[in-house]
Amino acid sequence: MCSVMRLLGFPCRVVTNFESAHDNDRNLTIDVYHADYGVRETPSPDSIWNFHVWVEAWMRRPDLAKDGKYDGWQVLDPTPQEKSQGVYCCGPAPVVAILNGETDLKYDTPFVFAEVNADCIDWLVKADGSKVNIFSDTARVGQNISTKSVGSNKRMDITDSYKYREGTEKERSVFHYATTRDLSKADAIEEEGRGSTDVVTPGIPPQPPSQPMSMYFEEVTPPKNCEDVRLMLVLQSKSSAAMRLFISIRVQAMRYNGSPAGTIQTEVKEETLLPGKELSVPIQVPFSAYYKPMMECDIMKVSALVTGKEKPDNTYLAVHDVVLLDPPITITVSGITRLNREAEGEVVFMNPVTETLKECTLTISRSGLLKEDIEVKIPDLKKNNRICVKFPFVPYKPGRKTLVANFDCSTLRDIKGSGTVDVKL
Known part of the structure; x- marks a missing residue:
């Protein structure tokens, strides 16, 4: 598509977005659901791809503003992930509109905004069907957005043209602004026939309550293909009381598009975290267990769901992506x-x-x-x-x-x- 656009006289370049979100329901969040004990896990239509590629073409947008506000680079995706106006197409969406969270503008701006700046929300599905937000990540999506530098083969990082720096107040205010836009307004302007996909009205994602414990994964040694993978789950207490915990650890093989290809192993442990202390839980994934599921996969996802034994409503989640290094x-x-x-x-x-x-x-x-x-x-x-x-x-x-x-x-x-x-x- 880049070559054809250039042939027609449009300046055009190829863009790669790493950790690219696929927001299926257009609520600007990537929702992942985890099963409570005895509850059947709910699959999520949302996913995060290792990377996704589109093109940018430089053009005027008088259909959006007469003063040239939205002129310049426009996102065009020749390999779109969802239908638009009844067919698989995406764009042109102004990059400047994506930067400023103007998700009510055509064409397909909400979807591209989510690809580079969606929030990730993990939900625990309770036995009664209710959902509890157990983890939020506002910075995972949209990493190292890149194109080729002019005149050299070096990578040029253009992340700042798509979103403000992660962790800044400006980035958060733009995200919240995007969630208040009426996405149906853009649909009404565009041609009819998008299809029967339900549209979820975006809203500011609820944040999980502050927790008396934090946890994270550490790689004991660099993970190498053909060798056992060794990790450590580190739990840190912020409480003045001891906590008896159920720790459910799951290892999955993940495809490039964020969908699981199979479960490698699961285990459940019971541990006690002393007040103000740190607890390290070793995790080992043998090569004999992972080599078959990982033959067609790119990432090994390790997750730990921790629940208080006396207080089962206290739930914690940690997730870590393992990328195996190939043998030489x-x-x-x-x-x-x-x-x-x-x-x-x-x-x-x-x-x-x-x-x-x-x-x-x-x-x-x-x-x-x-x-x-x-x-x-x-x-x-x-x-x-x-x-x-x-x-x-x-x-x-x-x-x-x-x-x-x-x-x-x-x-x-x-x-x-x-x-x-x-x-x-």
């Missing part, structure tokens, strides 16, 4: 590499697990160095054995290039390594 795979090129002359590269990978790796393939690729990908079938790789694959290639473009190696097998997916090649004339 190296790719090197020996000697000086010259344009249109044959060179030789080498890929080395060692089996990092105790079992034999089967159905192994190695794929080597890079534009400017290889006109076609090289795919190599690898024999079964036993414990502590390594492969060493040498390959010839003829560079057809000069300059600094990167070779990429991708290793796949029945146990591991998308283990990547890269090496830089300076192609001289």
Whole structure:
């Protein structure tokens, strides 16, 4: 879409938003529901994607204001997540309107505002069906909003053009202003036919009451794929009385779009937190437990739901995303590499697990160095054995290039390594 817009004469650029919210019901919050004991968990239509990509096009918006207030960069999403006016489309939404929380303006401004600045609310669903706000995070959504710098391959951070700095009064006041806008006003201006999706009137999210305890996760060691993951749940008492606690720990494999792919493990512990003290609860996730669920996933989500034994209404939540580091795979090129002359590269990978790796393939690729990908079938790789694959290639473009190696097998997916090649004339 960026290329087509440029062809038509529109200045255009690609934008990436990390921790991108998918606000299904348009209430400007991402709602996650947790089950109380004996209560069936309620799935949430909302989610947070690892990242989402759209384009910005520079254009005038006389349909919104004659004084040019909303001219400039407009969000256009060629891969939208929801229907707009009955079809999958999104935008143009003025970036300046998103910055200032003007969610009553067309087109699809409320959805884009939520993508970059929604609040995250965790609810505990009680046995009677009532919901209690147990955790709020106002800063998670919309991280490192980025585009390519002009004239270089460096990343340019444009987060400040979409929202004011997290934690500032200005950012909070804009969010509260956005929740007061009449989103149906924008719908009425736009063409009819958005569909039958129910629209929830936004409101200022209720905040959880102050708690006599806080908690968080710590990574004991850097989490590496093929090794056991070790974490520590740290509870800190702010109370003058001891608290007997039920601690329910859940580990899930998460897809890139924020939806769970499966539960890796669960455990329930009973602990006592002494007044004014700190309690550390160890958590270990064995490789044998997570490797199958994580083969097609990007993130391991660890959550702890803590409930007071004597006071079950006292509920606490901590959530931590674990991103596994891949085992090393190296790719090197020996000697000086010259344009249109044959060179030789080498890929080395060692089996990092105790079992034999089967159905192994190695794929080597890079534009400017290889006109076609090289795919190599690898024999079964036993414990502590390594492969060493040498390959010839003829560079057809000069300059600094990167070779990429991708290793796949029945146990591991998308283990990547890269090496830089300076192609001289």
